[in-house]
Amino acid sequence: MKGHGISMKDRDTLGVLVIGTGKMGADHVRRIEEVTSGARVAAVVDVDRERAESVAAGVDGCTAYTDPVAAMASADVDAVLIASPGAAHEAALLAAFSYDLPVLCEKPLTPDAASALRVLEAELRLGHRRVQVGFMRRYDAEYLKLKSLLDTGRLGRPLMLHNRHRNVASPPWWTSAMHINDSVVHEMDVTRWLLEQEITAVTVLCPSPSGSAPDGLQDPQFVVMETDGGAIVDVEINVNCGFGYQVQAEAVCERGTARIGDGHGMVVNSAGHWGGSIAQDFIERFEDAYDREVQAWVDATRRGEVTGPGVWDGYAVAAVCEAGVRARTEGRRVEVELVERPALYR
Amino acid sequence: MKGHGISMKDRDTLGVLVIGTGKMGADHVRRIEEVTSGARVAAVVDVDRERAESVAAGVDGCTAYTDPVAAMASADVDAVLIASPGAAHEAALLAAFSYDLPVLCEKPLTPDAASALRVLEAELRLGHRRVQVGFMRRYDAEYLKLKSLLDTGRLGRPLMLHNRHRNVASPPWWTSAMHINDSVVHEMDVTRWLLEQEITAVTVLCPSPSGSAPDGLQDPQFVVMETDGGAIVDVEINVNCGFGYQVQAEAVCERGTARIGDGHGMVVNSAGHWGGSIAQDFIERFEDAYDREVQAWVDATRRGEVTGPGVWDGYAVAAVCEAGVRARTEGRRVEVELVERPALYR
Amino acid sequence: MKGHGISMKDRDTLGVLVIGTGKMGADHVRRIEEVTSGARVAAVVDVDRERAESVAAGVDGCTAYTDPVAAMASADVDAVLIASPGAAHEAALLAAFSYDLPVLCEKPLTPDAASALRVLEAELRLGHRRVQVGFMRRYDAEYLKLKSLLDTGRLGRPLMLHNRHRNVASPPWWTSAMHINDSVVHEMDVTRWLLEQEITAVTVLCPSPSGSAPDGLQDPQFVVMETDGGAIVDVEINVNCGFGYQVQAEAVCERGTARIGDGHGMVVNSAGHWGGSIAQDFIERFEDAYDREVQAWVDATRRGEVTGPGVWDGYAVAAVCEAGVRARTEGRRVEVELVERPALYR
């Protein structure tokens, strides 16, 4: 056990191992090197050795590996950022636990509830929290404002949460299950975080598919969730809306409502119209949230702490996703089953 | 049979009989006298003779009656506006049919689908359409813009329609069934009109009731409707929202969305906040729609025509309301049953 | 002297003489016949007999004249609406005074301050107010909200008023002086009405002309006015903005600001943009204000009253216009000279 996450001096630069150097991983490498204060990329891992070496070559003092465990053993590595495909997360997390390294794990924690539960049990055996899950909306300025307002109680208890989640167009490999697993997964985490309630049931309604969607894809979908606090949450998930990337949320409370995600910024009058442009992808909309998420993780890790969403959140959301996918394919309301919440995560 | 609706000269002033002189009826009397061009209130009816006479006294050449049939027999009466309680509508409609008088009937057409069907059959026997139903949102400038845009097809086929319907506070006599029968009834008509589709099923989800609502009232409610064109429609109905009267709708189409009902008008900066005021009741929000509705009815009637929503619309919405109320009390999705649409209403 | 404006019974229909049957006059004929309650067009006047007769033919009981004085002598005429070119206003007003008829006079009262002063002196000799001037912005719902808010004093004293006044494109006969005389004339009246202060000086700054403007036209212009209450008022007047008709005003007060005229209504998301459409002409923007103005004039006249902007307002604005045109041509600040305000107009 290295455990240097806890003992490292506050002023030291954090040496980060980035696992996975695809689009997301490479972006995190750039972020840590050029945007984040207090951290550097000490090593990268990719099953594709060439890609790993190419990324490492652009970073001073960065070593390329193909084996995550070998990389974690390096004295340069203080913390791990997992950005590999979801199926590889469980093994990487267990390896990081064996070195007691702090982890920022891109969502999903793992691809299903059973594997997420195994990770949860492994962290319970470790006896302390080491993992932050990459639910970056919790670091978005607008969501943070909404959370702050709800927490004041000024508007009373939240009764409903209306959500819109729209992408310009889906990639060729997108499936109807990914609406839930890759997109609504964010609203599931946001719901649990904003309301501080667990989701208990999911229903999915499907209009006849949009002509803008590829043949055979059930797009859009309308997801309705119920919580153990008695709130109703609806999500329009629409991955071929054609006009932009748009994420909106409105919390309806006992004495008022609060809405985020409206169009804003520069307003142009021209040719008979007023208005503005819409972001075209999630990077434009959430770039600051990613920056803030990684900086918060680096800062907490340098202080020897774990903050942000953890393994319980990853597990609970995985269970809701499973219920959501079943709800759509079986055309009925499906209840969510969770194990009892361990004391470590209360 | 008088039938003078058809034979009257275009330039004559329409003599209107207003049945019911409560809040709504008295407002229609004022509207016809002070706002509407080409019509006058020739007679009023109320079971409360004193109230009828008091209203008639304020209008030149207006006679007070307690019996609708006697009033309809008057030579001064060219057309009938029914603003009595819903339970009295069926009798008044049948009487108007016997005199072949044009009618503007406040919503609901009748309180349930069975009685609405009887009215429909009576109009079928009459052989021509005589009734416009008071679904005044079809005359609201914003809804008309939304309808126009959808009709161009520029955004593609509508896939979803999200609706918000909020009142400051419910009156003491309000019941959980009235959420559907008195409020969502408007969204039901709007859905059918905007999409030109019938509603086929209704589901109602209820969060734990708001602390702002009276004890025992299920408020707010979340209504999800399906249409025979494959669209999904959701309505937040929230009659104790506390902050204002607000009606919003967003149509989600294949290539874009269109939203009406956002706050607008004068924007004030003061004391740390920017924003504007919210209408406090439906009259402030829809006054122009009522004015336009009555003027359109007067103009059409003077031309010997019937335009606007008719008996079929009143019947279809009554059937959806019944399904909605059952859906809430039985906690399940309920399908809507309609008779075949007669040729007269195609 | 007929003087029936004062003695007529409140419930009688007002017989209106419309002088001028060009675009504006014909629109007022339509408005009185189809929109306004309590009035009818009894007669029309135009120097073009054919045009007068063609308009009269479309209205029941309406007589066509070419001579305004002959028309005013008709027993059917209770009130006069002047919609002829500005140069013909003085004669029509003096004739109406000789019959003591109530008048709604389209702006400008007269084309210059000297002639406006003659009209003022004539009304003083008449001894009571008979004229409402057609500054219809005072009847616009948004301006009325702004006025109401300022009158509460909640935001403190107004310090500045920023105005935008934009037209899509100027007609071929438009001149650089018309920016002041035909467009900013509205902001001059609005300033005096909103602030209840007189304008004391005008400065006009001109950017190098827009390439969208016809050769030789000084467009846009930037007008800065000072008031006797110490406020500063600026107006962007831009008659070839290319994108729409837009009128905005922001009052800057001691404890806040209030802004009207922002784009609003239906918001559409499509093809990378959010926003809405902009009105293309003043009729779309101010149609309701015209309707309300004429209805208010009819209602007041039937009660034997004169309300709304009067001859003093027409005169004061004419004097400010003259100063504005001089300020631009002479490239300097020009002070406004007014006679003392007679008691009749206090």
Place this chain on the structure above:
Amino acid sequence: MKGHGISMKDRDTLGVLVIGTGKMGADHVRRIEEVTSGARVAAVVDVDRERAESVAAGVDGCTAYTDPVAAMASADVDAVLIASPGAAHEAALLAAFSYDLPVLCEKPLTPDAASALRVLEAELRLGHRRVQVGFMRRYDAEYLKLKSLLDTGRLGRPLMLHNRHRNVASPPWWTSAMHINDSVVHEMDVTRWLLEQEITAVTVLCPSPSGSAPDGLQDPQFVVMETDGGAIVDVEINVNCGFGYQVQAEAVCERGTARIGDGHGMVVNSAGHWGGSIAQDFIERFEDAYDREVQAWVDATRRGEVTGPGVWDGYAVAAVCEAGVRARTEGRRVEVELVERPALYR
């Protein structure tokens, strides 16, 4: 001469000397240490030794000085950030030139045009540009969008620029000249940058002072500027508006307008109102711009480059400020005099 700004290896961490550890300087120390990537605070200078030492104590490897020249001589110092009072800037800049160190100098470059011109001549003697001036609005996301749009030429040539600049309340030591020198100075730079034109004349109009302003302070002021490209620029500067910190700009072009600074973000409905909160100070509004400005300076410096606004901009704005202050005190339009622009700054 050290000149290591140019020769330093790209991956080295930049050692920054921060001169001045007051509110602004201390904030820059925090920014460099906690937010900026690729730089560290190597030394701080303050005439108040205790304050310098207290700031240095919180930063690893940071030395406190009272003498800027001694600090610049340190081998740890690669670049200088000047955040001392304006009167001390000239000496610090000349010292930095003698060591050929890259400089980020908070605005104003110097307190007047004469001293700014001396700095300009000194940099000319040095023979290459070393100074970036702290006009941080050029790094604000909204201003950058506006600049990008104008640069496309899609809306045509800019004709006018309307600006609002509002502070909640002025501090006790604020003077009527500071409206120009400390506040409008930003709009002067923004105007020159957005339009790529020099300002040629300034006029200042003053309403009677707001009751919210301290006695004797001329607040608000209305500044009108003309440019050598024929544009008209107006600025409302209002330092006791009472409700928030607000910066807005609208560019009026030949074929459209573009506006930034509108209220946006979370929209709340409660208690009869819709709207959002307004930032209370410039840090909340422009924090990201400061972060981006310092990061851009660090990145450019590490590459051996100078980007961003330079000494010519500092000098030109100082000359416009002088004209503005004279325009207000003398109550007249004042022309701006500039020396010919040296080739180094073209």
